[in-house]
Amino acid sequence: AYADFSESDITGLTFLSSQTSIGSDWRTTQPAAAKETQYYIIKDGNNNYYKLKFTGIINNGSRGYPSIAYDLIKRG
Secondary structure (H helix, E strand, C coil), rough: HHHHHHHHHCCCCCCCCCCCCCCCCCCCECEEEECCCCCCEEEECCEEEEEEEEEEEECCEEEEEEEEEEEEECCC
């Protein structure tokens, strides 16, 4: 689970380098919602690791406004 993922869980992960690695797997379209169990581990250019999840997709009744939560799990 997102809340339980920690630095010790990074070992053995394989990271993708494509800019499109995060596609649309994080959401459902009918009804429009963010999947609660889908999250991503992001490694930036400074070797910082973050966990990221989408928390919503609607703002003021309109689709197309994703909201996110993220936490630093390891500083590079």
